[in-house]
Amino acid sequence: MEVKADRGEQHLIVHKGNPHPKVSHTGVYDKDILCGDCDNILGRYESYAFDLFRKIRTQPVSAGKIISVDGVDGDMLVRFASGIAWKYAVTIPDRGRIDIGPYKDILRMVALSGGQIPNAIDVTIARIIELDGDVYYYRTPMPDRKKGVNVVRFCLGGFLILLKIDKRPPGNWLPEECWLRGREKGAFVTLPAEYVEEATLHAELANQTPVRRFFGKMRERSARNSKQG
Template sequence: MEVKVDRGEQHLIVHKGNPRPKVSHTGVYDRDILCGDCDNILGRYESYAFDLFRKIRRQQFSGGKVISMDCVDGDMLVRFASGIAWKYAVTNPDRGRIDIGPYKDTLRMVALSGGQIPHTVDVTIARIVELDGDVYYYRTPMPDRKEGVNVVRFCLGGFLILLKIDKRPPGNLLPEECWLRGRKKGAFVTLPAEYVEEAILHDELASRKLVRQFFGKMRERSSRQSQRG
């Protein structure tokens, strides 16, 4: 939902090994994955996460803190993250397909069936704290390991999401209450951007000449539209 906010807004898709960015109006999208009913199911989870992210952003905390929030549906967030990861597990290779082995079917069940979430699947969501305010960037899902535990890692609009796909418990990487399956109260750790891989990568990619030129033109256009308004 946050990929395109204003009418006519454009974004860049940038790959570390490719010097030329790709202009996009909508971000990466695969029309061949979901029927309308399933799209609506995942859309409900994504809407819930979007609203929650806005609430978390309103909380002013420095890095290294834990934001606690009441009335959080942890299972909705697990299903949200499972849906995102599953779509990348079944998309075409040229759109960034990931290999998560048998967990592809597990995540499909979690995201689309509404059944009980197995203990092998859990999620934690961290707020990335930028020194110069909110910076919205996205990183597509990728398999990763944290303290020997398999996760799917991705980044959405200033939030780092780690989806556990492993029989083993998540270990001591984060406080236990930050893992959200089955919880009605959420705990979200804040991470200083200078220690987060996604933020460091974003800073590196955003400093490229073609990227700077693109966003310079976007700011100029936005300023002209504001003046006309």
């Protein structure tokens, strides 16, 4: 919804090391994962996160600060992140399947059953601060480790999501309140883009000639549509 702000806009899927980006109307999609009922369950969590991200973006902040938001359902955010990660754990290899071992089934339970969230599962969400304003780029989930703790890492519209999938506590590399399971007040750290892998990778890929050409045409189309309107 954020990428396709104007009618006719498209996604551009780029892989590091591949000079030929792929134009897509829908982004990465696997129609064989979910039934309608389960899709509706995950869609509710994703809509909740989408609305919260928009709310967070309205707050003027600087990098290195923490954004506090009252009235947050931390468990909804854990289920949102678990649903995204689970879909990538069960998709086909060509769609970017990840291997998270036994946590595949645990994340399915967290995302779809509505049962109690185990201590091994938690999430923290950081806002990436760009010098030129919000930039809506996305990175598919990947297994990662932070201070020896296993996480699934992905990026959505300028937010970095780290989903803990580990029985060990997350340690003290973030303030405790930034871990959101069970919380009714959200704390979201802000990170300068130049220190975030997703942001620097996006800048590198966006500077490739095919990508610059694509977005140049998109800007021209948007300008023409604005004049016609």
